[in-house]
Each structure stands twice: as structure tokens, then as C-alpha cells.
Amino acid sequence: KAGVTQTPRYLIKTRGQQVTLSCSPISGHRSVSWYQQTPGQGLQFLFEYFSETQRNKGNFPGRFSGRQFSNSRSEMNVSTLELGDSALYLCASSPDGPYGYTFGSGTRLTVV
């Protein structure tokens, strides 16, 4: 079966711009979670969507937002980019919740 697909794989943006990242989950998975990975910080939870509803949100500023569509595909948006937003953004899908995560390969965002 197809895995979790994240697009684009790489992105370079300028400080102050906004960016939208996309995640297509495994077919049948209704939960999509987003994590940010930075060197030395591990993976930090951004938010989780289930059936188009945000169920849980991590400790990130309001500049980070997301949504989920009826086909379970999800997007996350970061507005007013800062240099510190440079990171690998990982999407994980599962039937429901954090157990049985399948991660995508991530989108590497560089803010210059």
C-alpha cells in the first residue's frame, strides 16, 4: 500500500513569508499528526487532526496552523516565517491517534 506522502520535499523561503506544506495519509487513516524536528530537540508535536477536526494542539505559536480535508489529506501553514522555523516537518498518519503512526519522509524547510 502507498505510504504517507509529503510535498514538497524541500523548500526555501524568506523570513516574513508564509508557507503551506501538504500531507497525504495512508488510505483509510483518519488521523493526521504533524511534528517539527530540529537538531537537538527531537520531534515536537504541532497538532493532530481527525475527521477534519483539530483534536489536539502542541505548544506552538498561532503562526502555525493546519487543516484536514474530507479525504483526510492535511495541510499545515506557517505564516510570518522566522529563521527558527527552519526544520524538518514530519506528518504521521494512523487509524486513530498516536499508536500505529506511519511517518512520511518530511518536508525540509529552510528560512533565509
Add this chain to the structure above:
Amino acid sequence: DQQVKQNSPSLSVQEGRISILNCDYTNSMFDYFLWYKKYPAEGPTFLISISSIKDKNEDGRFTVFLNKSAKHLSLHIVPSQPGDSAVYFCAASERGSARQLTFGSGTQLTVLP
């Protein structure tokens, strides 16, 4: 405040020997623990997990040990193989209410041939 800590950023082990990766946690509400492995340019993949009602779980070459009183868990890989070279993340959750995993910062394991 990191609730899950992996204090060794890197570990090198000879092929065939045992690799021991360590993880400490501070949140006493955590009752389910997982290990993930991550290769460059790929997402993390699930390795093995353990519930707080157990102190050991084995899966082939991989064994996870949990010491609840010390709030410490470890992953043993025996024997280590060059293909095991990757970043290993420890993660934890409160199973009853979990909607997310809390990850450590990872340990880069290098298995030398």
C-alpha cells in the same frame, strides 16, 4: 522542559556487539513507551514498544527494558549490524488519554564493520 531525555547524542559500537541506548523520563503519568528508528531522508519507523505493566519486551534482536522506579528505559540491540546505524528516538505517552507522543532528542547509533 524536556519530559523525555536521551542524554547521549551519539554511540559507536562494533559489529556483532551489543548496543545499549538509554532514555529517561520525568512525567510519572507516562505509561506507554516506544522506540523509533530514523534513517536520513526518511521518516521515523516504529521499532518496539512497552507498556508500564511490563519491565521487558523482546522482538528479535531488539529488547526494551523499563525501570519505572528510576523512570528509565533502555533499548538493547544484539547483535548489532551495520544496517542498524541510524538515529533512535525514544517516545512516551499517557495511553489512556494520548493524542500525541513526546519524543526524546535522539541518539545517533553508528555500528562499525
